[in-house]
Amino acid sequence: MKTAKEEIRTRFAPSPTGFMHVGNLRTALYAFLIAKHSNGKFVLRIEDTDKNRKIKGAIELIYETLKETKLVYDEGPDIGGKFAPYIQSERLEKYKICADKLIKNNKAYYCFCNEQENKQNKHEKFFAKDKCRNLTKNEVDKLLIKKVPFAIRQKMPLSGTTNFSDCVFGSISVENKELEDQVLIKRDGYPTYNFANVVDDHDMNITHVIRGSEYLSSMPKYVLLYEAFGWIAPLYVHVGLIMGQNENGSVSKFSKRHGAISFKELKHIGYLPEAIINYIALLGWSPDCTREIFSLDELIKLFSTERINKSPSIFAYEKLNWINSEHLKLKSDKNFIKICFPFLKDFFRESHIFKDKKLTEKAKILSAVLKPRITILKSIPDMLSFLKRLPEYEISLFENKKSKSDIKSSKKMLKVGIEELEKIKNWDLETLKSILLKTAKKLKVKNGKFLWPIRIAVSGTNITPGGAPEILVLLGKNESFKRLKIGLEKLLNNNIKN
């Protein structure tokens, strides 16, 4: 095990799969937090040892995600560092040298089994062990000269137990006879994930390895590899898995069937990167206080490995919603509107919202009206759809017990309202508000009774962000009157019928 004296170095080592699962992101987050909490270094390393699975643009997506979440790395493929290169496919030579060393020391051997044999004997775990492990040097040389393709496998101990300790899970031991002779170098010359991982972590001086607990069962392999090399292993921090709840109530590894699971998808729906980070930090870790809303800097200060939880946790969008809304509330009006703008495009032109780089009155109202009630940005268009088009609505909407509104009162209120509004020259929130409230007073009715029919007429909906004055401004004078008159007509017609 590494000693605590040296600088802490953690790494995030994703495979370029083309998307960033939140479980993966959380691993990156924890690695980042552990490093930064102690002023250490956070390294990005790309593990692309599967030639068949290479995807275009996948590496860029990793850069992008880390940038957006502000998980700034100190060393990485695009920025270099003293242990470069940081892409495994560019480090092939190193793995080969290391594997050869193990063969020389009789800790590994050539395996000439071909794919077909492996497939046929898939269920015979130790097929290769029996067949190739004990070939004589002569036999091996002959096959090598014949250029028979080979993999390189490690010789695992045939008896005894391997013990190891994990920072989260504590000590665990496994019988060596359970272990297969693990492949180090594949037939295509590429290293396996496990092998490259160990070689690079050692090479790059990594002190803490943070990863999901699905790797816990391969820990003995790692331990044995470090032993074979005579290297000191880093500290391992295995983190409980992120699960998703299935429709029937059961749980399984968080996957596509559970909804949006990648950073990009979540962001697309309208979750803030800092909210996503905040939420996943709390999935499997808790601070030593009852606060729950944190910035990344605060997380860095508070984070500690000791408080990581080992049991799996279920990803719940409900709580993410809340955290997202809290982060949204922390935004200034200007930033808030900037963030919302992609979702507002259907309703307002840029000129409605920014003027000389400042917010217009409409934008300020939008911010005031949306900020306190929004959870995810994607719901904005639905919330505002009534602005674009007056919905068909039933006359019964004018009836409301709480504000003591009925058809008769609504008719009267609306009539007076229209008259008063027609007098207004400055169509702004302040004026509208004061005139409307004054009118209610003059009529000797409660604000609600007077404002209810106006809001209904102008929105055609009983649930709206903001009240009548706000909506009047957002719609503008012309559209407002159009709608008010439609409402009044509705009420008048109703009277005739009765």
Add this chain to the structure above:
RNA sequence: GGCCCGUUAGUCAAAGUGGUUAAGACACCGCCCUUUCACGGCGGUAGUGUGAGUUCGAGUCUCGCACGGGUCACCA
């Protein structure tokens, strides 16, 4: 199935080495406030999987059982 791991309310979770009524948050429900919904304020429902054992005393320690998960690739 073998091996490994886990189990505090619907969900996230706290309770350093066993010690008064098991924190807090989300969600849900109720009340208050309010120009609706919301926001805010106040309150409520709900939990240590199960059975033994150790102990004056167990969420905390031991064992069995049940349930859940992970892993068994020349994938990562």
